[in-house]
Amino acid sequence: MKELTIAMPKGRIFEEAVVMLKEAGYNLPPEFDDSRKLIIEVPEENLRFILAKPMDVPTYVEHGVADIGIAGKDVMLEEERHVYELLDLKISQCYLAVAGLPDTEMNEVAPRIATKYPNVASSYFREQGEQVEIIKLNGSIEIAPIIGLTDRIVDIVSTGRTLKENGLVEYEHIVDITSRLIANPVSYRLMHDRISEMTDRLEKVVNG
Numbered sequence: 046m047k048e049l050t051i052a053m054p055k056g057r058i059f060e061e062a063v064v065m066l067k068e069a070g071y072n073l074p075p076e077f078d079d080s081r082k083l084i085i086e087v088p089e090e091n092l093r094f095i096l097a098k099p100m101d102v103p104t105y106v107e108h109g110v111a112d113i114g115i116a117g118k119d120v121m122l123e124e125e126r127h128v129y130e131l132l133d134l135k136i137s138q139c140y141l142a143v144a145g146l147p148d149t150e151m152n153e154v155a156p157r158i159a160t161k162y163p164n165v166a167s168s169y170f171r172e173q174g175e176q177v178e179i180i181k182l183n184g185s186i187e188i189a190p191i192i193g194l195t196d197r198i199v200d201i202v203s204t205g206r207t208l209k210e211n212g213l214v215e216y217e218h219i220v221d222i223t224s225r226l227i228a229n230p231v232s233y234r235l236m237h238d239r240i241s242e243m244t245d246r247l248e249k250v251v252n253g
């Protein structure tokens with residue numbers, strides 16, 4: 046039987062996802078706790094893990110080099126890949142918001158928005174009927190309004206600590222985010238039994 050390949054995001058989702066898989070009864074080797082390996086084979090479970098950048102998980106799954114994957118809803122909204130969303134894992138909870146310096150209006154002519162999510166941000170402002178210029182950054186987005194690069198940012202908020210410690214305030218809540226189990230549509234058909242078994246086992250963990 047062919048192994049099931051799972052694209053896992055490195056970074057903050059990884060640890061929570063590993064805990065969930067273990068709770069679902071998957072026997073994962075110690076390499077999962079401390080390793081720089083990018084591909085981990087688990088022959089006992091007939092599984093293979095690809096450790097990817099969070100934004101790249103839907104890309105691997107869409108192209109079928111991973112059968113399933115775990116990705117933040119933020120990444121799903123930004124990337125718009127042709128994949129199935131199977132389950133809300135309810136981990137890495139946060140939300141996307143518009144934030145900026147307190148008591149400031151957006152520039153009336155072409156206000157500027159810094160974000161790591163250019164697609165999400167442009168559709169959000171388009172729906173609001175506002176024409177904005179998007180400036181794509183790759184991290185530390187909160188710096189942008191402080192140093193005068195942009196009027197606002199669109200970024201992830203979780204505890205709100207990063208905004209607070211940088212003197213920024215939230216203006217609008219865009220969408221709640223959690224991590225999702227996703228699947229390649231062809232793999233979903235060809236490996237249906239294995240994928241739905243994993244989905245069911247994870248669903249039981251989600252629902253406690």
Ligand SMILES: Nc1ncnc2c1ncn2[C@@H]1O[C@H](COP(=O)(O)OP(=O)(O)OP(=O)(O)O)[C@@H](O)[C@H]1O
Nearest residue numbers: 055056057058099117118119120137138139201203
């Ligand atoms: N502060 C946060 N609290 C909870 N979840 C978060 C937070 N920030 C991001 N996330 C969620 O975790 C996912 C991965 O975030 P993480 O910070 O590990 O990677 P990243 O910053 O997108 O990656 P990289 O910096 O390596 O490109 C995001 O896509 C989002 O769904």
Ligand SMILES: O=P(O)(O)OC[C@H]1O[C@H](OP(=O)(O)OP(=O)(O)O)[C@H](O)[C@@H]1O
Nearest residue numbers: 184185186200201202203204205206207
């Ligand atoms: O509301 P909080 O709990 O403070 O979390 C929000 C912060 O977490 C994320 O940043 P991350 O740590 O991933 O760094 P980055 O800016 O390099 O993406 C996000 O981009 C915010 O900056």
